[in-house]
Amino acid sequence: MKTLLDQLYIFEMANNHQGSVEHGLKIIDATAKIARKHQIKAAVKLQLRELDTFIHPDYKGRTDVKHIGRFESTRLTMDDFQRLVEAIREQGLVTVATPFDEQSVQTCQALGVQVLKLASCSATDWPLISAIADANRPVIASTGGLSIYDIDNLVSYLHKRAPAFALMHCVSLYPTPNERIHMNFLNKIMRRYPYVSVGYSGHEAPDNLEVAMAAIAKGARLLERHIGVATPDIQLNTYSLDPEQADQWVAAAERMRAICGASEEKHVIQNEKDSLRELQRGVFVKRNIAQGEEIRSEDVFFAMPCAEGQLTSGEFGQLRAHFVASRDYVTGSAVFEAPKQDAMRLIRGILHDAKGQLYEAGISLGDDYTVEISHHYGLPRFRETGCILVNLINREYCYKLLIMLPGQKHPPHMHKQKEETFCMLWGDLSVNLHQQDTQESVNLKPGDKLLVPRGTMHDFATRSGAIFAEVSTHSIVGDSYYAHPEIAELDPMQRKTILESW
CATH class of the missing domain: 2.60.120.10 (Jelly Rolls)
Structure with a gap:
C-alpha cells in the first residue's frame, strides 16, 4: 500500500466538477490521457459531504454564507459517485476522495475508494480524523495553515494507524503567490518525519510551472493540483488547471524528476571517466629504470596526456611510498603499475x-x-x-x-x-x-x-x-x-x- 502513494500525481476535480457527472467524466477522461502520455501513476480525487447533516438546518438554502450555496448546488447522489468511481477505476487511475464528515468516510468505504484525503481544514477535526484512521485505508493529509505542533500531532496519530500515510505541504491561499509557498519547509518535514512520504499540494497560478519543479527538486514524492474542463458555461477558477495546462505541469515535473535522478546515488558512466582522464596527468620516469628496481618520487614527473592503464598522479600520490617496477622503463616513458591494495x-x-x-x-x-x-x-x-x-x-x-x-x-x-x-x-x-x-x-x-x-x-x-x-x-x-x-x-x-x- 505504501507504493500506492509513491510518485503519485493527484488531480482534484475543480469545484466539485460543478455537480455534473458528465463534466466529471470529462475530467477523468482528460486525466487518463495525460497519465498515459507521460506514463505516470495518477489519481482523480472527489470530495464528499453528507449535506443533510454537514450544514446546520438553520443555514440550509442560505446564499449569504460563503460555500453553502456552492455545496448545495453541486450535490450528487450515491449512484452519481458510483459512476465516477467506476470511471476512474476503468481508466486505470487511482481513486482518491476527501470526506468532510464521518458519514462520508463510510460512503467512501462503500464505494471502494482506495485512498482517503484529509483536507487542511479538517486536519484538526479529531472526530473525523479518528473515523478516517478506522477506515483502514491509505491516508494523505494536507497541512495548509497548520502549525508544526498540529502537524506533529497529526503525524504521530495517523502514521501508526493508517496502512500507508503521506503528508502534503500546502498553502491555503488561492492562488498562492511564490513568496508564500515556502518550499524549503519540505526539507524540515522530511527530516522531522523520515518514515513518512512527503508531497506538495499546490494552489499557484496555472501557468506557474516552476513550483512543481521546485517541489520535485526538494524531494516531493506526490504532487496535487485542481483540474477542470472549461466550457461555454463553465469558467475555471484562478488556481485550477485545464487539461492543456495539466499536461504542461506534469511535463515540467517529469523533466525535473529526470534531472534529479531516480535515487540519491551518484552514477558515473564510462564516458565521464574517459573525459576526465583526458585532462589528468600521468606518471612518467625521469631516468631509465630496470624491472625490479624501486621507483621513488624523485624518479618521476607528472604530465598529460595520461594513457589508458597508465598510473595517474593522483594514484601515485595515494601510494605514499616507493614501489618496485614490474617492467623496464626508459627515460620519458609512461609508468604502467597498478596501485597495490595494501591494508x-x-x-x-x-x-x-x-x-x-x-x-x-x-x-x-x-x-x-x-x-x-x-x-x-x-x-x-x-x-x-x-x-x-x-x-x-x-x-x-x-x-x-x-x-x-x-x-x-x-x-x-x-x-x-x-x-x-x-x-x-x-x-x-x-x-x-x-x-x-x-x-x-x-x-x-x-x-x-x-x-x-x-x-x-x-x-x-x-x-x-x-x-x-x-x-x-x-x-x-x-x-x-x-x-x-x-x-x-x-x-x-x-x-x-x-x-x-x-
Whole structure:
C-alpha cells in the first residue's frame, strides 16, 4: 500500500466538477490521457459531504454564507459517485476522495475508494480524523495553515494507524503567490518525519510551472493540483488547471524528476571517466629504470596526456611510498603499475565510507572512542562480510555503534556472557535469530529495538547500509562464538583491526 502513494500525481476535480457527472467524466477522461502520455501513476480525487447533516438546518438554502450555496448546488447522489468511481477505476487511475464528515468516510468505504484525503481544514477535526484512521485505508493529509505542533500531532496519530500515510505541504491561499509557498519547509518535514512520504499540494497560478519543479527538486514524492474542463458555461477558477495546462505541469515535473535522478546515488558512466582522464596527468620516469628496481618520487614527473592503464598522479600520490617496477622503463616513458591494495589503502577506504554514513545520518561520536574493523574473511572481503564497531562505553553496561556498509552481512555468532539489545538508528537491517530448531527473521527500521538473549545464535545483513546502537552488559573480548569453523578457529585479533582514532 505504501507504493500506492509513491510518485503519485493527484488531480482534484475543480469545484466539485460543478455537480455534473458528465463534466466529471470529462475530467477523468482528460486525466487518463495525460497519465498515459507521460506514463505516470495518477489519481482523480472527489470530495464528499453528507449535506443533510454537514450544514446546520438553520443555514440550509442560505446564499449569504460563503460555500453553502456552492455545496448545495453541486450535490450528487450515491449512484452519481458510483459512476465516477467506476470511471476512474476503468481508466486505470487511482481513486482518491476527501470526506468532510464521518458519514462520508463510510460512503467512501462503500464505494471502494482506495485512498482517503484529509483536507487542511479538517486536519484538526479529531472526530473525523479518528473515523478516517478506522477506515483502514491509505491516508494523505494536507497541512495548509497548520502549525508544526498540529502537524506533529497529526503525524504521530495517523502514521501508526493508517496502512500507508503521506503528508502534503500546502498553502491555503488561492492562488498562492511564490513568496508564500515556502518550499524549503519540505526539507524540515522530511527530516522531522523520515518514515513518512512527503508531497506538495499546490494552489499557484496555472501557468506557474516552476513550483512543481521546485517541489520535485526538494524531494516531493506526490504532487496535487485542481483540474477542470472549461466550457461555454463553465469558467475555471484562478488556481485550477485545464487539461492543456495539466499536461504542461506534469511535463515540467517529469523533466525535473529526470534531472534529479531516480535515487540519491551518484552514477558515473564510462564516458565521464574517459573525459576526465583526458585532462589528468600521468606518471612518467625521469631516468631509465630496470624491472625490479624501486621507483621513488624523485624518479618521476607528472604530465598529460595520461594513457589508458597508465598510473595517474593522483594514484601515485595515494601510494605514499616507493614501489618496485614490474617492467623496464626508459627515460620519458609512461609508468604502467597498478596501485597495490595494501591494508592501509583498504582501511582508509573503509573508514571514509563509514564516516560518510555517520555524516549522512547526522550522528556525532565525540572524541572518546575506539574503532574495531571486524573482517571475518580478511580485509579484502570486508565489504562483503564484516562491520565496524565504535566502542563508546564499556563498564558494567556497554554502548557501541555498529556501522555496516551497503550489501554487507555479519556471520552467525552468539555470546555466552553478554546480553544485547540492538537499537536501530539509520538505514535497514535484517536479523536472523536461531534458537534450537527454529529461526526468527526480523527487519529493523530506525526506531526499532531487538533483544538478543545470551546464547542466541544470530546473524544480520543490510541492503542500503545501517547504523545501530548495541546496548549490552559488559563486553568481553573472546565472548563471540562463531558458527562457521573457519572463523571460529581464528584468534579475535586475527579478524579485527583496532584503531584508537580515525
